Amino acid sequence: MATFFGEVVVAPSRAGLDEEEEAREETPEDLEIRREIEKKRYRHRCSRGGQIDVLWTWKSGGCAEELLVCSRFIVAIGRNAAAFLSSFILDSVCWEVVGVVKLWNEWCRTSSTTNVLPTDSFCLFYRLISDPTVLLCQCSCYVAEDQQFQWLEKVFGSMQKKGLQVTILSTCPVADYKTQESTLTLASPFLKALKTKEFQDQVCCPLLEQPNIVRDLPAA
Secondary structure, eight states, rough: OOOOTTTOOOOOTTTSSSSSHHHEEETHHHHHHHHHHHHHHHHHHHHSSOSEEEGGGGGGGTTOOOOBBOOOEEESSSSSHHHHHHHHHSSSSEEEEEEEEEEBBOOOOOOOOSSOOOOGOOOOHHHHHHSSTTEEEEEEEEEGGGHHHHHHHHTTTTTTTOEEEEEEOOOOOOGGOOSSSOOGOSSSSSSOOOOTTTTTTTOOOBBBBBTTTHHHHHHO
């Protein structure tokens, strides 16, 4: 339970629900679509050995089990957030590409090549040259609901957790913002924040008000 509104908490997972319970919540058409998607993903896993692959250039010459020392990890999720990083942070020679995520689902089919190139993926990792412990991630591709845990497990499984500060940037339509004011009078765009109780630094913007929530990969 959150100690205050705006704190990020771990919600119960639906991963352990019985399949019959899930089936009762779906229409026959939805169930058929989901089965077809699962079949396509299963064929992909058989042909390519997994739904999600994380490739790191910094591991190429070292131990495969070596963990990346990271003090700050900034993740931009969605096209708008990724474009913000490109325009205001990555538009310099201070960064180098150090990793890439390859994934396949009904909305995203990245290249099967093992090269780490910006043209091969919509999910790239950059490292600050002057401080290699600062890492950025641009994730402009769609990560399906059943792929989010695997994405997190593989990405954060490569990093040391001690002393790691994670910042997530994401966007949503103003029409989805819940407020007693008219959304037509809101200055757009505007910035709100969620934080964990471990985060002790000054928050750069107001906290997100009730009953607004964060969904999908940013929430995960």
